[in-house]
Amino acid sequence: MGAYILDWLNLFFRWFHVIAGVAWIGASFYFVWLDMSLQKPPKWKADKGISGDLWAVHGGGFYEIAKYKLEPEEMPKTLHWFKWEAYTTWLTGMCMLTIVYYANATAYLIDPNKVDFGSNLGAIATSLLFLGGSYAIYEIIVRSRIGKNAMAFSATIFILMILATWGAYQLFSDRASFIHVGAILGTIMAGNVFFGIMPAQRALVDCVRRGVKPDENVANLALMARNRSLMNNYFTLPLIFTMISNHYPMMYSPNSSWLSGWMVLVFVGIITAITRHFFNQKHLGHFKPQFLIVPALLTLVLIFLMRPAPIAPAPVSPVQSAAPVAGSTDGDSATAEATTVAASGDDAVMAVVHERCSTCHAAQPTQAGFAAPPAGIILQTPEDMKAHKAKVVTAVQSSYMPLGNITKMTDEERQQVVAYTSGL
Structure with missing residues (x-):
């Protein structure tokens, strides 16, 4: 509350x-x-102590504006401060x-x-x-x-x-x-x-x-x-x-x-x-x-x-980079293993996100002081990370997020999240 x-x-x-x-x-x-x-006023205005004047038109009417060098002849009834x-x-x-x-x-x-x-x-x-x-x-x-x-x-x-x-x-x-x-x-x-x-x-x-x-x-x-x-x-x-x-x-x-x-x-x-x-x-x-x-x-x-440094690509395991051979059972096995590795990579990064980011950026934040996710950004799934990719990369890479590093995100975790999100 x-x-x-x-x-x-x-x-x-x-x-x-x-x-x-x-x-x-x-x-x-x-x-x-x-x-x-203000322009130099005519003599008759200068004799009254006016140091400058100008004319303006606005809102369907003309305005004559004068500034006295110090004091007017008498105190006006209404003075705006x-x-x-x-x-x-x-x-x-x-x-x-x-x-x-x-x-x-x-x-x-x-x-x-x-x-x-x-x-x-x-x-x-x-x-x-x-x-x-x-x-x-x-x-x-x-x-x-x-x-x-x-x-x-x-x-x-x-x-x-x-x-x-x-x-x-x-x-x-x-x-x-x-x-x-x-x-x-x-x-x-x-x-x-x-x-x-x-x-x-x-x-x-x-x-x-x-x-x-x-x-x-x-x-x-x-x-x-x-x-x-x-x-x-x-x-x-x-x-x-x-x-x-x-x-x-x-x-x-x-x-x-x-x-x-x-x-x-x-x-x-x-x-x-x-x-x-x-x-x-x-x-x-x-x-x-x-x-x-x-x-x-x-x-x-x-x-x-201020141009940002290039983002390092996410590390790719040898299994992921292996190309399956057509008609080969080994190829089918490599593809399945690569999918498993990719999925585990998602899990590893999302575990960091849940621990370091989602305490604030959740539908119901658990971090004290937050009644709603900042800027309405929710980060709980890979789809959320993709939807807010540009903001996540900039905020995490610049060390702006987490705010005050309240969740103690390490440099390694920061690089991991930036590389992962950049590749989505």
């Missing part, structure tokens, strides 16, 4: 998280586009982290081949410390002198994110490492809203309400808020990738001699950040196709480097 309730909580918070994320990311993209698309989209996305994301990775840490959070935490509680505490420490370091840097230099700040954060990606991969399961990097990005983005953007907005609103001219301190807060908002814009695409990465084990557990999972994520981060830069430049009226060409080339390089 506990696993059943967790599945419902998983569904609810995942759905809520996606809805809130769509609202937040949509608003973020829109306001960055808006800020970068954009904050709960960010807070709700982060809160539901932390709920998802708790439900999926903390409540079932043995299967999803821990990889005993990397770190022996001793207990689930130790792994959860390490996860929280890792996330909290990463954000604390970011906040210290953004408030320091480095944070006032765009180039130095960007380079510093880039290097630190590479280190965080590597660190997460050393501590947690491959799948969990990607989610932790996404959680760091999401926490930074929500923190930018809570600790940077909202204080600046409240300071501006307070000045307008009191009829006071915003001072240099308020102006600096507004500039920092704009910079944090732009930073969130560049983090958005890598964050979305980590959110969907659990569906693609080839990304975080690549069967490649060239790249490990953390390197793949760094690659993706660079590709998506450059792509986002193309659109930001386009909003400013600068069409620079090189910022699309470079990511496209890097994607091809990534695809090449």
Whole structure:
């Protein structure tokens, strides 16, 4: 019953998280586009303190949009704030982290081949410390002198994110490492809203309400808020990738001699950040196709480097390979013996599957924490293995399955299952 309730909580918070994320990311993209698309206003608008304006058409009507340099002439009666989209996305994301990775840490959070935490509680505490420490370091840097230099700040954060990606991969399961990097990005983005953007907005609103001219301190807060908002814009695409990465084990557990999972994520981060830069430049009226060409080339390089190693063919016994001679009783005997050997081979592999895979991938899973087979995949017969051949080969070969190697599948068993399934 506990696993059943967790599945419902998983569904609810995942759905809520996606809805809130769509609202937040949509608003973020829109306001960055808006800020970068503003044109120099006519003199009569500039005299009123308007720094930029634009016209748009949507939904059968025209919109005239103006941005004030700091404060309007008077406080509007209705003022729309954009904050709960960010807070709700982060809160539901932390709920998802708790439900999926903390409540079932043995299967999803821990990889005993990397770190022996001793207990689930130790792994959860390490996860929280890792996330909290990463954000604390970011906040210290953004408030320091480095944070006032765009180039130095960007380079510093880039290097630190590479280190965080590597660190997460050393501590947690491959799948969990990607989610932790996404959680760091999401926490930074929500923190930018809570600790940077909202204080600046409240300071501006307070000045307008009191009829006071915003001072240099308020102006600096507004500039920092704009910079944090732009930073969130560049983090958005890598964050979305980590959110969907659990569906693609080839990304975080690549069967490649060239790249490990953390390197793949760094690659993706660079590709998506450059792509986002193309659109930001386009909003400013600068069409620079090189910022699309470079990511496209890097994607091809990534695809090449991640190519899987060839699968070794399943071992064939001499009896199986012997060709029967026509009309020969020896041939009939060899054929019968080969059939027997093949059948026993099926039994041997399926015995491994039943012990290592079917505890989760059964109509009624016996593994704690699973109310139903993951992704609806049942692996109990050779026909099941054939029906899910592509997924089984990729998941087992990449060591993604069993999750956290909870059933302790050996390398020999892994090779045996991959070779057998590939030949079906």
